[in-house]
Amino acid sequence: MATPPVKVYGPPLSTAVSRVLVCLLEKDVPFQLVPVNMAKMEHKKPDYVKMQPFGQVPAFQDDDITLFESRAICRYLAEKYPNKGTAGLFGTNPLVKASIDQWLEAESQSFNPPSSVLTFQLFFAPLMKLKQDEALIKQNEAKLEKVLDVYENRLGSSRYLAGDEFTLADLSHLPNTQFLVEKTDKAELFTSRKNVGRWWSEISTRPAWKKVVEMQNA
Amino acid sequence: MSLATHLFLPASSSIPCLVKTRVLFSSAMALKVHGTVGSPATFRALAALHEKDLDFEFIPVNLSAKEHKSPQFLAHKNPFGQVPVFEHGDLKLFESRAITKYVAEAFADKGTSLIHKDPKKSAIQTVWTEVEAQKFDPTVAKLGWEIVLKPKFGMTTDEAVVAEFEKKLEPLLDVYEKRLTESKYLGGDSFTLADLHHLPTLQGIMGTKVKSQFDARPHVSAWASDILSRPAWVKVASMLTK
Numbered sequence: 001m002a003t004p005p006v007k008v009y010g011p012p013l014s015t016a017v018s019r020v021l022v023c024l025l026e027k028d029v030p031f032q033l034v035p036v037n038m039a040k041m042e043h044k045k046p047d048y049v050k051m052q053p054f055g056q057v058p059a060f061q062d063d064d065i066t067l068f069e070s071r072a073i074c075r076y077l078a079e080k081y082p083n084k085g086t087a088g089l090f091g092t093n094p095l096v097k098a099s100i101d102q103w104l105e106a107e108s109q110s111f112n113p114p115s116s117v118l119t120f121q122l123f124f125a126p127l128m129k130l131k132q133d134e135a136l137i138k139q140n141e142a143k144l145e146k147v148l149d150v151y152e153n154r155l156g157s158s159r160y161l162a163g164d165e166f167t168l169a170d171l172s173h174l175p176n177t178q179f180l181v182e183k184t185d186k187a188e189l190f191t192s193r194k195n196v197g198r199w200w201s202e203i204s205t206r207p208a209w210k211k212v213v214e215m216q217n218a
Numbered sequence: 219m220s221l222a223t224h225l226f227l228p229a230s231s232s233i234p235c236l237v238k239t240r241v242l243f244s245s246a247m248a249l250k251v252h253g254t255v256g257s258p259a260t261f262r263a264l265a266a267l268h269e270k271d272l273d274f275e276f277i278p279v280n281l282s283a284k285e286h287k288s289p290q291f292l293a294h295k296n297p298f299g300q301v302p303v304f305e306h307g308d309l310k311l312f313e314s315r316a317i318t319k320y321v322a323e324a325f326a327d328k329g330t331s332l333i334h335k336d337p338k339k340s341a342i343q344t345v346w347t348e349v350e351a352q353k354f355d356p357t358v359a360k361l362g363w364e365i366v367l368k369p370k371f372g373m374t375t376d377e378a379v380v381a382e383f384e385k386k387l388e389p390l391l392d393v394y395e396k397r398l399t400e401s402k403y404l405g406g407d408s409f410t411l412a413d414l415h416h417l418p419t420l421q422g423i424m425g426t427k428v429k430s431q432f433d434a435r436p437h438v439s440a441w442a443s444d445i446l447s448r449p450a451w452v453k454v455a456s457m458l459t460k
Contacts, residue, residue: 054393072347147298
């Protein structure tokens with residue numbers, strides 16, 4: 001079998017890398033995962049920086065195009081393969097797409113900042129033997145609670161964030177939430193909210209995400 | 219208040235709203251923006267509308283009266299309690315970068331083209347649009363908050379935070395400098411949303427000492443001057459002085 005043209009560079013444990021991986025799996029797009037040894041600063045070396053000028057993971061290649069920023073890569077995949085794998089990740093008409101974009105931006109601007117800080121402080125910092133910042137944890141937990149209250153309300157009248165179908169907007173939440181629910185003591189932020197809990201349970205048990213989690217635990 | 223001050227207003231700040239401007243659109247599919255003069259996110263949305271030469275109704279939201287936190291606003295406009303909120307007929311959208319994207323696509327053939335149609339060019343543009351959202355805006359808005367806004371609200375600038383974020387900005391602008399050496403605009407060879415999204419925060423920071431970081435990089439400096447002098451942006455920025 002020929003080598004797939006799509007290459008993803010980075011460790012599956014990285015939230016941004018896993019965001020791209022789940023999108024590829026949802027879209028049934030074959031890919032090659034290229035390891036990047038971050039402990040050995042491989043992501044800061046000239047060859048890598050040529051692909052990703054900020055020296056971060058993931059980097060992505062498809063044919064002759066090189067991309068970075070996980071949400072940009074996901075959008076590219078959803079637009080390039082609208083009918084492959086899970087259809088409708090980016091909607092089937094401009095109005096639905098606008099709603100998906102709206103909730104994707106909400107993830108990016110409102111959910112991501114506090115959940116990333118908490119993921120780093122509560123999961124990655126101990127792993128890297130770094131000191132945790134209690135004030136930062138408290139501050140960001142409060143921020144995340146407010147966001148989840150909005151989600152709780154929204155998901156009471158909508159099965160998924162942008163509407164009745166699973167879309168990129170929901171997908172984008174998978175990486176950080178997985179860590180917070182499974183690897184920290186903050187699961188109840190999600191599970192104590194009925195609608196958010198229901199939504200999390202649905203999106204996290206999708207086969208594509210389960211496969212990514214397997215890759216993370218490998 | 220100065221131009222710089224206004225451009226760093228977070229969506230939830232309490233600043234008295236300024237002049238009410240109403241540009242009426244008589245068609246059934248009216249375009250409306252609920253927002254606040256000086257809010258960077260509001261200005262981001264308005265910049266796109268002006269680039270597209272679109273008529274729209276601007277409905278001021280009174281942040282100082284906490285209108286954006288009222289039950290009606292939260293229930294019917296934006297559950298996050300932020301401006302802007304955009305309407306096109308029955309479509310209602312929040313998040314400025316979703317609004318600009320919708321406007322750019324729905325009115326693709328009107329005014330300035332703000333997106334690339336070619337899939338590969340579009341993908342590259344989306345990359346740099348994410349860079350603004352994920353890297354530029356958080357870094358620069360933080361600096362604006364510390365340097366410009368805190369003093370206006372009677373709070374003290376945290377110089378340690380300023381130093382920290384100035385330090386973060388340097389390598390970011392180095393990447394921009396390299397990119398702009400290879401590409402006329404961030405998203406490609408023409409002005410697109412990837413550049414436009416920077417405008418409100420960029421304008422604000424250029425009124426502070428941080429401008430020196432931009433001036434020190436010739437391509438970044440030229441790009442900044444170029445996009446800040448676009449007539450559509452000048453029109454938006456002038457709302458502050460009306």
